[in-house]
Amino acid sequence: MTRVTERAYHELQEAYDFYNKRLFNGELPDCLITFQRGKNTMGYFSYQRFVTSDGSNSMIDEIALNPEYFPVYPLIEVMQTLVHEQCHMWQFHFGKPSRKTYHNEEWAGKMESIGLIPSSSGEPGGARTGQTVNDYPQPGGQFQLATLELFRGRFALSWFDRYPVSVSGQKDLSAIVSSWRETLTSALQSDEAGTDIEAVLSMALLPSVTLSDEEAQDDAGTSSAPVFLEKPKRxxxxxxxxxxxxxxxxxxxxxxxxxxxxxxxxxx
The missing domain is CATH 2.20.28 (Rubrerythrin, domain 2)
Structure with missing residues (x-):
């Protein structure tokens, strides 16, 4: 029987290996992929963050993904974050990274070469470089087509944080889904195999439900929707x-x- 930890981290490794092969020609080295919570971040890359305990002083990179974002963003945006961090990893091993957390021209060029457009706003027209840079997919680009291939294999993440981040002040979920519906339609114009866009979207989303503790207890075992709660205030x-x-x-x-x-x- 596969244990929960094995399954959860196997899924992250599967996605990393898939994009490494499809978008980076298998050049990226092994790394430790982790679940990490962090304020206002869906993920991060940390160069040589871990060291072995066997005395060899071997070091390995870390790519972390924040599970608090999984319930309120499409899975394809989580994969977008993973590939964003893989580009940072590529630059540390094969390029010349700038100061900590800065996104420079070399990184931006690598992103564009695999079908992710750097933008400070996450939309067309934003700055390509800077301290904080998001991205959006190139319609019909390598990232989109690779992600469609991944999802055809029924890829999914099995576990989600029960206390998701609030999306207040950001695009609401319907706007995110609508944007992805449009961009997937563009991608399929050059995709001979064809894909059911609505099936991809439904597979890549969880119903985000906020219940009180009392409601969650009453509904336990009666609803097929995951139960998400507001995070306790610190x-x-x-x-x-x-x-x-x-x-x-x-x-x-x-x-x-x-x-x-x-x-x-x-x-x-």
């Missing part, structure tokens, strides 16, 4: 400098900065 928040990685704890909503770097701290 009394303290961790703040981190985006430049030097210094960190402090304090009450939520503090307006503080790093005196060494002159950068405002970010909640994490």
């Amino acid at each position: 009394s303290k928040t961790k703040y981190r400098c985006p430049e030097c990685d210094s960190a402090v704890w304090g009450k939520p909503g503090l307006n503080i900065g790093c005196t060494d770097c002159g950068k405002p701290f970010e909640e994490c």
